[in-house]
Amino acid sequence: MSPLAALPDFDALMSPLAALPDMDHRYVRAARAAVAALVFVTAAYHLWWGFPRSLIYGTALLDLASRGLPPDPRPFLFVALALALLSGPYLVIHDRLSLRRAYQLGLVLMVLSVLGWVFWHETGHGAFLTGSAVPGAGGGHSHGGGVLGTIAEHYVVEPVEGLIKSVELAAAALFAFLLRYDGDVDAA
Numbered sequence: 001m002s003p004l005a006a007l008p009d010f011d012a013l014m015s016p017l018a019a020l021p022d023m024d025h026r027y028v029r030a031a032r033a034a035v036a037a038l039v040f041v042t043a044a045y046h047l048w049w050g051f052p053r054s055l056i057y058g059t060a061l062l063d064l065a066s067r068g069l070p071p072d073p074r075p076f077l078f079v080a081l082a083l084a085l086l087s088g089p090y091l092v093i094h095d096r097l098s099l100r101r102a103y104q105l106g107l108v109l110m111v112l113s114v115l116g117w118v119f120w121h122e123t124g125h126g127a128f129l130t131g132s133a134v135p136g137a138g139g140g141h142s143h144g145g146g147v148l149g150t151i152a153e154h155y156v157v158e159p160v161e162g163l164i165k166s167v168e169l170a171a172a173a174l175f176a177f178l179l180r181y182d183g184d185v186d187a188a
């Protein structure tokens with residue numbers, strides 16, 4: 001039996017909500033506000049962490065390349081993620097992106113961020129790039145204990161990382177909820 005089979009069915013969990021009056025108004029508006037706040041928190045953190053480091057690595061790219069050392073890719077990826085997240089509402093408001101596509105992309109970006117974080121930590125902090133850790137990226141050790149051990153360890157040792165990953169997972173759940181229950185998704 002697949003471990004995913006043990007998870008409750010999302011539609012079954014949410015079916016009591018679908019029968020509530022004003023589902024398309026109060027709950028959807030609250031979910032939109034909550035997901036906007038969570039996305040803003042995620043983007044702000046990724047910019048706070050990534051932007052200064054991307055400037056530093058950007059100035060050192062040629063020097064690192066001449067030594068055969070790839071720079072830590074996270075700052076550049078963090079800034080790109082933050083910009084993509086922050087551009088979503090603008091693109092929706094200006095009819096460049098449908099609400100459905102925005103929810104889908106938001107869900108994908110949140111899940112990819114969490115999976116990328118797990119991948120980074122499970123593969124020795126960039127050791128997969130060169131066979132040793134990326135300079136300044138945490139020593140190149142593997143956390144041991146598997147994925148769940150890595151996650152648990154970071155909630156204790158790096159609580160801000162744990163909080164941000166929780167924010168991203170909550171945003172992903174809200175994007176899935178909005179895809180299913182926001183009546184405006186199909187109106188466009």
